Amino acid sequence: MLSVALGTLRTRWTSFAASFVALALGVALIAVMGTALAATLDAPEQPPERFAVAPVVVQGARTLRVPTTHGVRTEPLARPRPVPARTVAALRRLGTVVGDRAFPVRVTGGPDGVVGHPWPTAAYAPYSLVTGRAPQADDEVVATVGWTRTGTRLRTARGTVRVVGTAAAAPPRGTRSGPGGPAATAPFETALFYTTHRAARLSPVGLQLVVEAGPEAVRRAVGHADGVRVLTGDARRLADADPDRDAEALTALNALFGTAGGVSGFVSVFVVASTFAFAVAGRRRELGLLRTVGATPGQVRRLVLTEALLVGVLASAAGCALGAWGAPHLAGWVVDAGLAPGWFTVGGHAWPYHVAFWTGLMVACSGAATAAVRAGRVRPAQALREAAVDRGTLPWSRRLIGAALLLTAAVTLALTLLGDPGELLHRKSYTSRPMLLISAVAVVSPVLVRPLVRLLTALPARLPSATGMLVREGVAAGARRASSVVAPVLVTVALAGSLLGATGMLSASKTAELREHTADFVLTPAMASATDGFDAATLDRLRRVPGAVVSATAGTEVYVVEDGVAPIGSEARAADPAALAATVRLPVTAGRLSALDDDSIVVNEEWARHTVGQRVTVWRGDGTRRSLRIAAVLATGTGDNGAYVTRANAAGAPVDRVDVGVARGADAGTVARSLRTAAKASGARVRTRAQWVSAHAPGTTRTTRLGYALVLGIALLYTAVSLVGTLTMSTAARIDDLRTLRLTGATRAQLLRLTAAETLTLVATGTLLALATTAADLAGLHIALRLQSAPAPLAFPWTAMAATATTCALLATAAGLLPTALALHGHGRSGALGAR
Structure with missing residues (x-):
């Protein structure tokens, strides 16, 4: 069996090239990310700087x-x-x-x-x-x-x-x-x-x-x-x-490398599995011939698995070598980009390469497992008799797996929404959860491709040109090829939509929340006096401004031990209750802000105890312990609604923010000019609500943007590998069909247009599935935000998704046209006749 597998690899190497490249890239990325993660775990401690020679x-x-x-x-x-x-x-x-x-x-x-x-x-x-x-x-x-x-x-x-x-x-x-x-x-x-x-x-x-x-x-x-x-x-x-600071930078790198490594494994499984399945499907006649000469189903399955094992060993070894070359370059890039300290280097760890090699081998064998089972079911003369039309492209095992994944995604989402909807707002959740839903849709995509293609080609098929009809029938006859093109497009576009859509919705929700809770004007002290805050003379001048309702607050923190496990810090502001209620609009769900006094606290619904009248034991910002009564409860929102106490419980924190409301009947412009005059001597800055929101509206950090660019870049790379492999193999299998169309009078230009139309239709199908998947994923986040009293409109990142889909279309069109043009080169109509 080994000699047969080696002979197959030598003679049909083009069928395994895409799997080899995808697997080698996946192993290389896992090796690189693992090596980088190992380097972050063994980071040296930052040496003393300001007191390097102090006794x-x-x-x-x-x-x-x-x-x-x-x-x-x-x-x-x-x-x-x-x-x-x-x-x-x-x-x-x-x-x-x-x-x-x-x-x-x-x-x-x-x-x-x-x-x-x-x-x-x-x-x-x-x-x-x-x-x-x-x-x-x-x-x-x-x-x-x-x-x-x-x-x-x-x-x-x-x-x-x-x-x-x-x-x-x-x-x-x-x-x-x-x-x-x-x-x-x-x-x-x-x-x-x-x-x-x-x-x-x-x-x-x-x-x-x-x-x-x-x-x-x-x-x-x-x-x-x-x-x-x-x-x-x-x-x-x-x-x-x-x-x-070094530890914080390395924590961000851990998240970046971990996410990129996870996406690499996630996408590589789909690419390897789909290319192996498509390669086996294209060899039905060959496998049928083996069955005819006496090969048993078990021998055929072992042949396919042996081929996968050989490809896995070679690709994993190549990937480890590529990873060893790429790891130092990655370290240099993150240092140059300011994502890692200047001392950050990689190397000296062997375990990431072991993990990468054996993971690659496991992915290769598991990706070929379904194809091997299908190959073993080929009957002795079945492949020699059947037409080149795909039937039974979605076996019951795959249907059950797809249903199980969909059910798991739905149940876990429902349980999270019912139990702790705020969990969906965390980065780990909205980064990893889409993969489960994308996996489910990708698994069952073969059964969805034909109806979607018929929908997309309904109008073109009625036109006088035969292109629409040929596209529809060609996809129906080559369902496996169609699914192999649709799946990587679905994964890539859905990842872009889900990841960028989630961050966009959260940013929009936080911005709306900030706008709702901000006063007409906000004053902050000059940078040089930030540690001391506003002085008493400046506060007195601000309070004397006609038409201004002034609320001076101090930033602090309170700590509470929940479930007896560990102290949890919560941002808090010390304020005068009456002035606070007159200047800002806080999302109070129970109690009254005016009830806040030196013996009470305002908490949010995220606290374990959040019932008005209950007492909670807290530690103030300076570490002193107090028992305080809950005076009011705020909605959790997106997590930025902190606690409120009076100045007596602020541990001497200076006033670092002044919220100013415009009294009824007063002119906002006049109040603004008077505030700037009163604050000029101290250097304090006066900003309107719009200016404050614009300056403090949340946005993605540079590390997050680079991380998403890396993740989507990996997905696009795999998409290119998958499309090139699939379309190259499918073109080789369809060369007789193309020559037959040439015999009927089709020109090369018409055949190339037909190929481009088929490819773009499949990309559009994958994009539609990605839109549906993204909509389902973002809908869960939308519901979670509503349950957190921080609703945000269901918004798609249309620009990013369109750019990703366009890139996939360009890659797919190039991957489809180039082998078709090469296959038609030199085969004129007379050549086709001679071949027949």
């Missing part, structure tokens, strides 16, 4: 520690606490103590993200002066290199300062310095260093200290101070501005 760093309480049924669990605090004064005094007795402060600075015409520090902390990075000197007066600063120079005067929101020096940080441990030394190293921050006195005035609260003393002595001095932690060695990285 010891002492931080105030930054985490909430809550005892649960699973032990003590922690959660980052929204309002970290400074080191207690008593602990600071004990530390000063050990040695030099330098207070660290970090605060945003807005520089007119300067870069974004400038941060301010006191100059004495620069020595612990260590920063060294490249030009100039250290600051000595309140209006003097030292700047990091690369964005300004010594002698420049900078206008900031807190006054004009003069740059008296520039400094560069030494490269982090384990990195190479450039030929220019430290100055050649890319800075990890854009900073301005002030005098100690000026930095303390700009940011009164210091959250961490550098102590010039031994770690053990510092730990003894700290003792059991609540939440205070001592950082030494690599743990000093936790004192950096964003110690988890």
Whole structure:
């Protein structure tokens, strides 16, 4: 049997080329994604940056520690606490103590993200002066290199300062310095260093200290101070501005690579299965001849499976080699695109290649399993007698599988809508759920192709030209070929519609929700005062604006332990209840906002306890514990409706937002001008509702866009492979039919037009099925949004779907016309007669 299979592969290699290429690409992608995932799991910890040479760093309480049924669990605090004064005094007795402060600075015409520090902390990075000197007066600063120079005067929101020096940080441990030394190293921050006195005035609260003393002595001095932690060695990285930025980037990469790998496997199964099935269907006469000379059904099945095994081994090996070549290129791309840290590399892991190889082999064998069963059913002389018309293209096994998949998709959707409709709004859900529905429709697509083609060709078939009739009858006679063309188009267009449609609907819903809940005007503080919020004088001026109803709120967070498992943080705002109700329209489903007081809280329906009058135990933003009564309940919406408390429960959070409503009878234009005048001195920004919504409307992140582009690119690549393979094989099988049409008087141009018409009809059929599948998928999301009190219109991403369908049409037309033109080349009418 092995020798027969090898002989078949040698003589009919074109029949297996599409399966080989698709499988090799799938294995390569799985190997690349697996290698990249392995690299994210073994990522090195980010080295300390700001305090790389500090002996010891002492931080105030930054985490909430809550005892649960699973032990003590922690959660980052929204309002970290400074080191207690008593602990600071004990530390000063050990040695030099330098207070660290970090605060945003807005520089007119300067870069974004400038941060301010006191100059004495620069020595612990260590920063060294490249030009100039250290600051000595309140209006003097030292700047990091690369964005300004010594002698420049900078206008900031807190006054004009003069740059008296520039400094560069030494490269982090384990990195190479450039030929220019430290100055050649890319800075990890854009900073301005002030005098100690000026930095303390700009940011009164210091959250961490550098102590010039031994770690053990510092730990003894700290003792059991609540939440205070001592950082030494690599743990000093936790004192950096964003110690988890690498981990967050790698988490996004995990999602990107995991989704791309899943789509690769999902699409490759369809392509390999359809091409194997079509190849076997085209060999009915050959298999019938084998049965005639004595081959048993089991031998025929083993022949087909052996062929699949051989193709699988060769393709998987080629895919692993291709993956080893492509993995470093992928790593370089994600680094260049800013999706991964600069140190990110791949390699050194063998298990992704084992997973990819054996997965490819399993896909090849499983994809050929149905075709092998069908091949074993060929009777000894059946294929020699039957006409070239496909019958029984959808066996009962496939019907049952399709029904089971459809039923599973419907039941799981119904259960989710009844139980937790918010689950459908999560990215993992709306990315993976469409695949189940697409699989179901693709499995049963052969039974849907003929009626849809008859519908599409109903009018053309009545025209004087015979093209419409020939397309209709040609598809009816070649149902397997038609299904092999329709399936990849269905998968690709439906993926584009479902993924992009879901994100579009969620964005539209969030935008509508934001517009509904935003006041007439919204004011935010200048960037430089964001940590301190609005000052009292500015708030007083705003409240005196005629015709303005002012609600000043502070951002904070509250934590609750649900089911005794772990603390869950929820964004909250501290507000005056009466002013809040007069300026914004919140989706209250129970209770009253006016009932909010210092002993109560407003929650949303997502909380485990959300009954008005119940009491919930919460931890405030600074970690203190309170028992609060539920005063009102908000609809869950798209998940952005947080909790509300009064200022007494906001743990000293500054006012960082002012919502302003226009009183009845007042002129909105006059109020806007008065608000800008009142806010001008503080640098606060005044935005209308439309401006606020435009600036804060949700949109897809760059990582998400690149991820979708990668996923859809993979699907289109597989579609091209499938179409080329299927149409090349079908053209070879139809060459006699084409020559017969030439004998009846058809020209080459007419035959090419007929081929193009058939192909485009099949692409249109696949697109119609994709539209129906996308509609069913997005309808579930639409219902979930309505149940969450955040309805959004059922909207298709028409542009993306049209572009995807057009690309499929171009690929299919090219894949159909080229082999047809080559097959007709040199076969004129006389050649056809001679052949007959």
